[in-house]
Amino acid sequence: MDPKSANPESDQATKLASQAIDLAKAGKTNDAFRQLEEASKLSPENEKVKSTREELRRYQDGSRLVDLCNEWLESLSDDDGEEALDYLHKHKLSDPIADEAMNILLEYKSDCDMADQLTGEVLKHPGARRALAAALVAHPTATFKKMFVRGEDTMDAMMAALRLESEWKDDTARVAAIRDAFQLALASLMEAGVDYPDRAMKLIANLLSYEAHHLHGLIDADGFDVILSALDIRLPTRIKKYATLATAKLLESSPDSAKVLISNYVTWRVRKPTADGLIVAFSAAAAVFPMEPTNAAALFLADGFLPAFVHIVQEKRSNRVEQAALDLLSVACMDKGCREGIAKYCKLWLWEVVEANVDARRSNLAALILVKIANESSLKSGGELDDLIKKFKATIVSPDQPGVVDAIEALAFASLNPQVKEDLTNDKEFLKMLIAKLGGPGQGIKPAHFGGVSILENITAYPPPLTEEQKKISELKAYANSSKPTEASPLESNEKVTVRCRTVLDAEAVPLLNTISKGASPAVLLRITKIFLSLSKEQRHRGVLAQQGAVKQLLTIHATITAAQRAKSPPSTTNPHDILHTAAHAVARILISVDPHHIDPLLLFNPQxxxxxxxxxxxxxxxxxxxxxxxxxxxxxxxxxxxxxxxxxxxxxxxxxxxxxxxxxxxxxxxxxxxxxxxxxxxxxxxxxxxxxxxxxxxxxxxxxxxxxxxxxxxxxxxxxxxxxxxxxxxxxxxxxxxxxxxxxxxxxxxxxxxxxxxxx
The missing domain is CATH 1.25.10.10 (Leucine-rich Repeat Variant)
Structure with missing residues (x-):
């Protein structure tokens, strides 16, 4: 190189301009302009400096995103897509730029994970949402189909846009788009072999949750059948979850018509039974039962249903029909009349399923139903109940035995019996495995948490103290019923319960309760606080409880429930005051016997x-x-x-x-x-x-x-x-x-x- 032609200042300016682009890409636009200013001072006429200034302006107003989206649309390269995503994460967009970027992405017509991520990210900006709103108004079917196949992020963003009135030219256009989206989602589920049925059902459930008042007249018998058919036990849990939510919202918004449609859906399929029809009918009835127990029980106890139930199920010789039937019987046990009917017409068949043990899941579920109807079928104690308890314990103790959730739920019912309480407590291997399965990696078997803590609550519960007046009233009631006053079981004495509490404490139940209380429902939290209250009754237990973090956990539960009350969280069937009172009572008991200085450090975690x-x-x-x-x-x-x-x-x-x-x-x-x-x-x-x-x-x-x-x-x-x-x-x-x-x-x-x-x- 000729030394005379070399220009160190220009070379340095070029280097600084390149660094300015790197800073802009990293989202540090102000630093980039300062760097470029230094370059400009060194060499104002440098071509790299001039082009960089224009490029930085595009970074500053967001217009660089338009280039990146076009580049990705042309190449469909993940690298180009990642660069656009990175830009979106680091830069602010003006509404016109977001609008332009969204219109570019609307040109893509296939499904692709990168397109889904880009669209979901761009739609976080108002300008992009307004562009989507305009497209849904102008071309509702084509735009919906593009969004539908694109992916989960896109559909969630579209749902958010449908709910934001500010992004639409008027509410009439928004309501029309909502009704179009609902009908298109419902129609897609009616098609044979539809792709992504979970996306369609999620949109339907969300629209029914937030915009039901705009959907009147869109659900007929066929539409309702589609939603109820999505409750089928053979379908993935994700679809059933959204179908359950959609059904609940339909019952809430149009209770009379929904009840009639549900009744017709179930009875028509039972009167003309096919294996497939019975599976969807029993699945739907089981899902609806907790939502409308009175009407569901009336349907369940209708003339001829239960007497013919077992015969219909056995006639089909289908494992899936049997599973759906057992699911329905299990949930129907919430009603006393249904329990009596099941005990009368189904008990022998349930025992056949248990003893055949062809499938562990069905066998355990049949055993669970037998425990639920124990009071109605004279199965309160003795050999039959003992056999069932052994079966449930074996399921829980076995490493990979299916049906663990059903076994735990059954023992939650059975452990109300004093003899069963003693049996479970004295079986150290069972307690160890129960706690291990409830609190394993990832918080153990989460669906079993309620049943698991119910077992521990029953085992550790002290009998409520009765005043002399309450005792006399109990005696008078017994005489009025021409029976002797019921004597308390010796297994329910305070001494026996204290021994059971010590066994539970030694089995490391407290760390388990600390683990599963995080994110637990109010019903589970109430049972956890009751267990802590029972464990803290004996003075010698209180130091161990404090060492294992019970005080901190009780304070956390108290703070969680208090915060939920202040935030006016959705109502729960569990009274929050019961949780607060029980937690405070347990903390007070522990603090009576523990040096407060040992507790002070725990309190530092809580208030701020x-x-x-x-x-x-x-x-x-x-x-x-x-x-x-x-x-x-x-x-x-x-x-x-x-x-x-x-x-x-x-x-x-x-x-x-x-x-x-x-x-x-x-x-x-x-x-x-x-x-x-x-x-x-x-x-x-x-x-x-x-x-x-x-x-x-x-x-x-x-x-x-x-x-x-x-x-x-x-x-x-x-x-x-x-x-x-x-x-x-x-x-x-x-x-x-x-x-x-x-x-x-x-x-x-x-x-x-x-x-x-x-x-x-």
Whole structure:
């Protein structure tokens, strides 16, 4: 190169201009302009500087997105799509740019995950929603079909746009679009072999939930049949969930016509029975029963239904018909008249299903029904009940036995019997396996939580104290009924209950209750607080309860219910005041016998969640420095306490706090002393494995990082880490993420796969 032609200032200006583009891509537009200004001072006439200025303006007003969307539409490359997504995450859009970008994306007519992500992201902007609204008005059918096949994110965004009045030129246009979308979704379900039936049913359920007053006249018998047919037990749970919601909303908005249509749907199929017709009829009746128990019971007890029920089911010789029939009988047991009818007409057949044991799921469900009708069929004690209890316990104790949820529900009913309470409590292996299955990786078997805590509540419940007046009233009632006053069972004495409470406490039920109370329903929380209240009755138990975190959990439950009341959450059948009163009573009992100074640190977690969040996020940031990590991993008492607090916060109710605590642990365990420090913590590995099953992917991926760090630690430390991880069932948790393919985070699934391979070595 000729030295005279070289221009160092121009070269430096070109370099600075390129850096300005990189800053703009990273969302740092102001920094990019400052960088370009420096370049301009060095070489104002530099062509790269001039072109960069125009490009930065496009970044600043968002118009660069239009180029990126066009590039993706032309190439359909994931790399181009990711660049557009990255731009959307980092830059603000003006309404005209969002409108233009949406119209470009509307040109795409196929299904593609990248198109779904881009459309869902663009539709977060008002300009894009207005563009979609205009398209739905101008070309309702074509636009709906494009959105429908595109994906879940797109359909959710379209639903949001339909509900926002501000995005439409007038409400008449919006209501017309809502009615069009509802009819098109319903029509798609009527087509044979429809793709994505869950999307259609989700849209129908959501529109019925929020816009039912605009949908009058659109549901006829055929439309209702489509929704009820989606309750079929053979269909995926996701579809049945939305069909159940849609049915409930129809009963709520048009109760009289809906009840008639449901009755016609079921009776017509039972009168002209085919295997397929009986399956959908029984499935629909079972789903509707809890929503309308009085009318459903009347249908169930109608002349000729129950007497012919068993014959119709047996005649079809179909496992699916039998399963649907058992599901219906089980839910019908909520009505006393139905229980009496089942005991009269179905008991012998139920025993045949139990004893045949052809299918564990059906056998356990038949046994559950027999327990539910025990009072109506003289099955209160003795050999038959004992046989059923043994069957349920065997199901729970077996590692991979199907029907665990039904077995737990059956024992929840049976454990009201004093003899059954004693039997369950004295079986240490059963208690151990029950607690393990309720609180395993990812919070165990969640559908069984209500039944599981009901068993523990029944086992630990003390008999209510009766005043002299109440005792006399009880005697008078007995005399009025020409019977002797019922004597309390000796197995229900306070001494016997205290022994059962100690057994439950020794079985580590408290950590289980702490785990499953997070995100639990009010009904489950009430039972958990009652268990804590019973366990705290005996003074010698209170110290153990405090050590195992009962006080913190009770305070958290109290705060959760109080916050829900303030936020005016949807009403529940469980009275929130019962939960608050029981939790406060249990805390008061424990504090009577425990040094308050030992409880003070727990209280610091509760009153100021935003302060706790900020402090945890600060700690997470400090872990980027080896000096910061040293404060948590040296062998001092203070370091162990700090680490214990961070580990405890991985289970906080506040998501950002859990994320920050998980991030801190992920960085701590990158260091060998950090791995050792976590392994020394009593519940350190258990909490890390628990993070992998968190409802948030953000927390889950941090848990995976921690598991990977423990498993890959060098030498003896790594062997020790892998051993502890296997003990806490980390491999099952990691494989669960890999198998489910949680969310759309491919990186998370790949990381789970890599860690699983390491742990298998």
């Amino acid at each position: 969640p935003l302060l706790v969040r900020a402090a945890t996020e600060l700690v997470c940031n400090l872990m980027a420095s080896s000096v910061g990590v040293a404060l948590f991993v040296d062998d001092s008492r203070d370091a162990r306490t700090r680490l214990r607090v961070i580990i405890a916060l991985t289970d906080a109710d506040d998501l950002p706090t859990r994320m920050a605590a998980g991030g801190a642990l992920a960085m701590i365990t990158e260091w060998e002393p950090g791995v050792e420090a976590v392994l020394e913590q009593e519940n350190g590995v258990r909490r890390i494995v628990g993070m992998c099953g968190d409802e948030s992917e953000e927390v889950g991926i941090r848990g995976l990082a921690c598991v990977g760090n423990l498993a890959q630690a060098p030498g003896a430390m790594g062997e020790r880490g892998r051993k502890r991880l296997m003990e806490e069932k980390a491999l099952e948790a990691v494989q669960g993420i890999e198998k489910e393919g949680r969310g759309k985070d491919v990186g998370m699934v790949d990381l789970a796969r890599q860690i699983a391979e390491i742990m298998k070595e």
